[in-house]
């Protein structure tokens with residue numbers, strides 16, 4: 001099928017590339033000329049494993065192209081996807097400016113009947129407004145129907161998720177339009193759920209809010225485990241084996257970040273307020289998460305009394321591994337608090353340093369190599385569980401630090417990993433066995 005995608009951000013680009021991979025002819029449209037120039041040269045503006053390779057393959061096969069021009073991009077297309085950003089506005093609500101601009105442009109430029117497919121995460125009722133806007137701006141005697149098709153991709157594994165997702169949700173109040181989107185997606189071989197427009201819009205928010213709740217819940221149990229000598233990993237395994245609970249998204253740590261959970265939970269609270277509904281539970285989830293981000297700073301203060309003048313290396317700055325995305329990353333809150341406490345902060349990330357420089361306090365110093373960060377530090381904080389960081393931190397701390405102390409916000413190591421190392425190790429939700437003899441005993445159990 002001939003498809004146009006508006007927006008070459010994270011969602012739009014991955015969607016466009018994957019739709020071309022299953023055989024559709026895709027044109028990606030973006031108003032940013034520099035981005036389009038880069039994409040035409042085969043350079044992806046975001047770091048996502050496997051994306052550039054797939055982009056190149058489909059461009060060469062003639063199934064994928066890029067343009068800034070709506071007239072060219074929308075010509076003859078049977079489906080037009082809206083995949084533009086819905087950033088958080090000052091009051092927490094989703095800012096729909098880009099979605100509505102896209103809807104107007106679609107109306108002004110289509111020359112045949114189309115299905116408008118919304119991928120962007122939008123508040124309940126937005127798609128009906130999108131249809132009104134498209135129809136109000138039509139130049140020709142054509143028609144548009146809307147379908148909500150939310151995305152469930154995770155940054156860092158978006159390509160993998162596109163081909164192995166759990167479900168594809170297609171929400172429409174117009175059967176024919178829904179059928180077309182079902183046909184587009186059929187080659188993915190993923191179960192398709194057909195719903196009403198409003199339900200599909202709600203499913204996206206409910207899924208992200210539920211996952212955020214699961215993370216905040218396990219983090220609270222982790223905090224309690226620390227105070228009761230329980231071990232959060234054993235607890236998570238024990239509850240996760242109950243299939244009603246499920247074993248995924250039960251990793252305790254320093255909270256969730258990124259462009260989705262923080263933004264979508266805030267937006268859902270706002271949607272609730274607009275309907276005079278007090279979403280108590282979700283508000284608590286958000287506040288637990290805010291507090292959790294700086295748990296390592298509190299642990300370090302407890303350990304040292306003061307952090308004034310301490311040289312602290314932050315290993316991993318991105319909100320999670322395999323991405324250069326710094327949005328709502330825990331490292332931002334951690335660096336701010338440490339600087340306020342008077343610590344000297346050294347930052348290291350394998351990929352996200354350039355983006356980190358834009359959002360972390362200017363006092364942070366950056367290094368290009370993990371060993372440099374560890375050599376310069378008196379204390380190490382692990383904030384993102386990049387493979388390189390997990391593999392090298394213990395070895396280098398042991399080699400280069402006089403009295404190695406590692407605060408691990410992502411629980412990267414077990415007692416076995418630490419059994420023979422004289423490293424003081426403080427992690428999340430686990431009995432803090434710092435003494436090497438005790439650790440050997442614990443590892444042997």
Ligand code: UGA
Nearest residue numbers: 151152153154155249250251253255256257258260319320
């Ligand atoms: C999330 C959802 O997982 C996707 O399904 C959804 O499509 C996407 O938002 C979106 O709305 O666009 P993403 O934000 O890319 O995806 O990343 P996740 O892998 O879900 O991680 C989010 C945060 O939760 C990270 O900071 C991660 O470290 C944290 N997390 C995740 C935990 O602290 N514990 C866990 O067990 C899992």
